[in-house]
Amino acid sequence: MLWACILFPQLALDSLLRERDDRDAPLVLLGGPSQRRVLQSVNPAAAALGLRAGQTLTAARALADGFTCLEVDPRRIDALQQLLAAWAYRFSAQVSLHYPRTLLLEVGSSLQLFGPWPVLQARLRQELSALGLRQRIVLASNPVAARMLANAHDGLALEDAASTRAALAEMPIDRIGLRPEDAQAFSRMGLRQLNHVLALPRDALARRFAPQVQLHLDQLLGMRNLGLAFFEPPDRFDARLELNFDVESHQALLFPLRRLLTDLAAFLAGRDCGVQRFKVYMEHAQGSDTQLDVGLLAAERDPAMLLELARGRLESVRLKAPVRNLRLVAEDLPPFVPQHKALFDPRAQQAQPWEQLRERLRARLGDQAVTGLSALADHRPEQAWQANEIGQWSSLCVAPGSRPGWLLATPTVLEEQAYQVQGQAERIESGWWDGGDVRRDYYRIETREGLRGWAYRDLGQGGPLWLQGWF
Template sequence: MHWIALRWLLDDAGTPDGPVLPTPEALGWWALRYTPHVAWQDEALMLEVSACERLWGGRLQLMRLLLADNPAPDARMLGTQGATSLIALARLRLFAREEKRPQDMPAGLPLDTLSAARAHLELLARLGCRTWGDVAALPRGGLTRRFGAELRDALDAAWGLRPESHAWLTLPDVFEQKLELPALAETAPELMWSANRLLASLQLWLRARQRGARALELQWTLDLKRFNGVNLPPHQQVTVRTAEPTQDMAHLRRLMSEKLALTTLSAPASWLRLRTLETDPWAGASTSFLPEDNRKGDRLHEMVERLSVRLGPSQVLVPSAQADHRPERKQAWRPALHKDTAPPDKARRQAQAAASQPDAIYPPWLLPEPLRLEMDGERPCYRGTLNRLVGPQRVEAGWWGDKEEGGQPAMRDYYVAESPEAGLVWIFRERPAARFSSGEVRWYLQGFYA
């Protein structure tokens, strides 16, 4: 058996502007990437590495990897090793106090570094016991009758005379953590400091699970049941959604801050809970050797999501490809944060793919609605008489009779034409059968070419 004991120290923890430390469960999830045997023992995170240390290049190399991969960069991480968990924990306590370890291990360890002896330090000192070895030398029967079996069992475990028992940490399938606020929050933005700690824990869970967050719920518990004569719900919450799976906590933090800035608390809040609503498998971030592909700044979907939260979902729209041959119906606009809306880049690719047909020459600019053209005899006019150059391309769609088209099919012949003043334009002729009329031919302007 071989154990590693870890501890994190924050000098200015708990201050509004100070760094935050992930929750103890999240620190354990981080350690699970190195060994499956992880447990909390008092103030230290314990890792049993005897079965896996060879995979990391030995004990010294593993300790270097742990210290370099500190999950809380703003905190000072301490680490020690030992043959048993009690020895490793005792050495960690000496290291935190900047005391040297004794030559005789474990007999020379100070008695106050043994958790089981802390309740009896004063009496043991009167008996002349200052170290683990002094207590271990006492008669077993008398020691057990006077101080209980816990102290004797701890000493046996420290010397390797009995097996150790620990509650090993496991990684949950769904992230959900709750913590108590350091003080009652009067406004929603005050929740952000504690939410940062939960987000730090979420990042460790996402990395351990190889998942990306798509939707999160931040919920807070109201400290009052009734306010100004109005019954209050026990909780309030906000939901944060992203267009693509992400492990970027800076982006999620900005989205959550925007949400909370627009939220009003019904009453002071006392507890905070964060849980995942939707996650997707994480494929990792792709990189490129080309400098133009590694530009700094936010990506397009991150900017769209942040604007949607700030301005409102209905104010920021993204394109969504539609299965329709009519040009004006190939693309619809939906709120960017709608859960069924594709990301902006993906939606644009889908729209382009839907519009790509081998025999079609589509213009780069389409009118929102087709413009009916005047006629010069049998020839359509737009800033002069139009001269048809390419066509026809026949489109027959809408025969299923959707409500927006009033049940009428669209039967059209498209042409590329030239206008004396406007240049190349895209026009179509509505075939008489499309309106179930007799003889009348209508021409419409659909788009322009550069």
């Protein structure tokens, strides 16, 4: 088995930065008691001002000005870790959150599907960077070794137990996961690296230290297994985003909405499913939430398409009050079947697949504005079709070119000199059983502009022809 450890060294800060559109502004993350606030982490812009982790807030304000202070929210970090575990479930069925700020994945059985480890690692880094998260990734032969090696390495790949043990032997004694008091005791004995400790007799080590020390060393070397609880993805997606200020325009809501939909797409990819219906709740300081329902005719999980559909529906909603928070809930998660595409796509570069165009039209014009058509077994043209939901196709076969594809809502009179009759008349007599009796002679006509139409004259009556449709 091969285990990948993904360590997020700045998870708390990244969880806040990924939700802001001013990531390049100086930001610091605060912690500690209210009497002595301490800077827990800083972004690069704040570090350029001379701020660093461990400083007190008083000292930081005396040193620089113009930086934003953010608070640590454990609930936000927990929710983000659950999302990351759901995302990682796409690459492995064995995903664990045993260590804080860390994902453990068994990837030995996934390499045949996703390619060799360098390819898979590059894909993991690319998708995590798109989520706005910094990471350190290490591959080792057991999960404990992978986690401890991530303390000092990034990008290290050890695919067997021997190379893993050799890399662990060079690790400092205070970076291998021992309790601080045990690591300090080893240091006082002059044992600075793990290989110094491993050179000691096991019985002497057992007499001097608690059993947990030997157990941890055995698990680190893969001699004993670590009991891991594996993640199981939930059946619904529910994420909430607290905005930094009251939002009064639709345009300002697009950035946080894009972040929520990107997280939803990562969740869907981990479950190998799509979304067909989701709800966006716009929470206000007072009063009930404004609810936005987004429904699709087929399951999708492309974040750009989901944002386009949500944006079209959002622009038609009137905000009754400034928006304080956003919440996205998705419970209808059917299996996702990717669209099959040809190797050489004949469509123009700017052309859209019919499915995406259909959903964009429904989002812009409304659900009832775009419908499907089905043919009925009736000779009367105005009764030979009916509107229905898209996807409910008719099984009635109609000969191509036998009927016009565009019927006018109301027939119009044709001028005598504006057309020429083509061929013989087709007589239709039908509808006596339902009160819509029709007795007509139909003609194919061609106008001087070259347009081909379908016109009729009631049986036994003279006069001009009535245009009913265009071919």
